[in-house]
Amino acid sequence: MKTIIEPFRVKMVEPIRMTTRSEREEILRDARYNLFAIRSEDVLIDLLTDSGTSAMSAAQWGAMIQGDEAYACARSFFRFERTIRELTGYRHILPTHQGRAAERILFGVLGKPGMVVPNNSHFDTTRANVEHVGCRAVDLPCAESHDLAAEVPFKGNMDLEGLKRAIGEHGRERIPLVMVTITNNSGGGQPVSLANLRAVSELAHSHGIPVYLDAARFAENAYFIKLQEEGQAARSVREIAKEIFRLTDGCTMSAKKDALVNIGGFLATNDEEVAVKMRNLLILTEGFTTYGGLAGRDLEAIAQGLEEVLDEDYLRYRLASTRYLGRKLVELGIPILRPVGGHAVYLDARGFLPHLSAVAYPGQALAVAIFREGGVRSVEVGQVMFGRRDAAGVEAPVERDLVRMAIPRRVYTQSHVDYVAEVMEEVWKQRAEVKGLRISWEPPALRHFTCRFDLA
Numbered sequence: 001m002k003t004i005i006e007p008f009r010v011k012m013v014e015p016i017r018m019t020t021r022s023e024r025e026e027i028l029r030d031a032r033y034n035l036f037a038i039r040s041e042d043v044l045i046d047l048l049t050d051s052g053t054s055a056m057s058a059a060q061w062g063a064m065i066q067g068d069e070a071y072a073c074a075r076s077f078f079r080f081e082r083t084i085r086e087l088t089g090y091r092h093i094l095p096t097h098q099g100r101a102a103e104r105i106l107f108g109v110l111g112k113p114g115m116v117v118p119n120n121s122h123f124d125t126t127r128a129n130v131e132h133v134g135c136r137a138v139d140l141p142c143a144e145s146h147d148l149a150a151e152v153p154f155k156g157n158m159d160l161e162g163l164k165r166a167i168g169e170h171g172r173e174r175i176p177l178v179m180v181t182i183t184n185n186s187g188g189g190q191p192v193s194l195a196n197l198r199a200v201s202e203l204a205h206s207h208g209i210p211v212y213l214d215a216a217r218f219a220e221n222a223y224f225i226k227l228q229e230e231g232q233a234a235r236s237v238r239e240i241a242k243e244i245f246r247l248t249d250g251c252t253m254s255a256k257k258d259a260l261v262n263i264g265g266f267l268a269t270n271d272e273e274v275a276v277k278m279r280n281l282l283i284l285t286e287g288f289t290t291y292g293g294l295a296g297r298d299l300e301a302i303a304q305g306l307e308e309v310l311d312e313d314y315l316r317y318r319l320a321s322t323r324y325l326g327r328k329l330v331e332l333g334i335p336i337l338r339p340v341g342g343h344a345v346y347l348d349a350r351g352f353l354p355h356l357s358a359v360a361y362p363g364q365a366l367a368v369a370i371f372r373e374g375g376v377r378s379v380e381v382g383q384v385m386f387g388r389r390d391a392a393g394v395e396a397p398v399e400r401d402l403v404r405m406a407i408p409r410r411v412y413t414q415s416h417v418d419y420v421a422e423v424m425e426e427v428w429k430q431r432a433e434v435k436g437l438r439i440s441w442e443p444p445a446l447r448h449f450t451c452r453f454d455l456a
Contacts, residue, residue, distance in 0.1 A: 099254025156184030189341020360436025374423030
């Protein structure tokens with residue numbers, strides 16, 4: 001069928017406040033053109049992130065009511081642990097309040113100044129946590145990923161030759177782990193193939209280097225493997241996901257993505273000695289080892305969500321709805337990163353606004369224009385997020401400027417997506433009028449969250 005049918009019924013609704021263009025102009029000025037600073041009630045369609053924005057199911061809400069809120073060894077923790085262990089096979093599982101807490105603990109235990117952490121592509125908080133402990137984050141995306149328009153499967157893969165060179169240059173003693181992000185968020189939500197992950201694991205393990213996943217979107221990645229990788233079509237997504245985890249030694253997980261919840265995460269490892277150090281740090285900063293900063297009701301919701309996310313009717317709808325928006329934009333002639341990934345459509349801001357230089361922040365300028373036109377909030381993934389200044393304060397251009405339109409899970413209907421496409425059509429018609437921005441204030445790290453802009 002041509003029509004996307006959401007595989008659920010709507011049981012509760014939340015009103016959207018409609019705003020005018022003049023109101024949105026004032027909202028942008030008050031937010032200093034940083035979309036993170038806009039109040040949610042002033043946003044019509046919120047595509048800032050798919051993290052923590054999912055609509056939970058009736059079964060998840062029912063599980064939350066049964067949450068055991070005991071401080072230590074709550075019943076809810078053991079359901080959480082049992083669900084994750086059955087799926088991943090990892091021996092040691094630690095709850096955390098979200099994914100970046102798991103990253104902080106992982107790199108706090110394994111990372112040391114002067115070390116190097118290879119990844120297919122680090123996302124923002126991963127990179128920040130690597131650098132916070134004095135390590136260097138090295139991105140090794142596959143060659144195909146550099147061509148934004150190429151319709152190539154598995155553009156999220158790691159560059160195996162690049163990994164070989166990194167190991168040869170730095171050696172085991174300076175590489176505490178290799179990390180693989182599934183799907184590759186910075187690379188456009190692109191999946192990693194099973195063959196590539198297997199090769200990465202074999203190479204790293206042959207040098208005694210552990211491999212960890214950033215597993216935030218593991219189910220979407222597993223579904224791409226089923227659809228696109230030779231020999232995988234007959235397997236269930238659950239079977240594929242299990243193999244993904246069992247090729248590796250541990251993971252960080254933001255449950256706010258593929259566990260379909262609004263808060264939570266976990267850290268897992270097979271290394272008992274490392275697990276002891278992780279638990280000590282968890283207790284110091286997050287909470288006791290069986291709650292890790294979460295309430296029992298959150299642990300229940302995560303456990304239930306990890307079951308639901310592997311439903312193939314849901315995954316079919318999830319990818320179809322994202323591709324639906326991508327297809328509409330391509331028909332309008334709007335440049336996007338192709339093929340469309342699992343959780344978002346990524347606009348090519350430099351192709352959209354070729355009259356703006358990299359240091360006029362075309363990605364941020366485009367995101368501002370989209371909000372101004374239709375109240376749709378997106379996020380820049382480019383010069384603002386990843387740019388660095390040298391000692392003289394000069395910024396070198398990053399490889400590309402993208403604007404991510406991340407679709408929350410089970411939240412918006414097809415008519416909402418049609419509205420987004422109509423907004424984009426109007427912005428595309430007026431693209432020559434979009435002005436650049438300059439940063440008037442920025443923090444020392446993760447500047448995109450809180451920096452302020454002026455019109456250039």
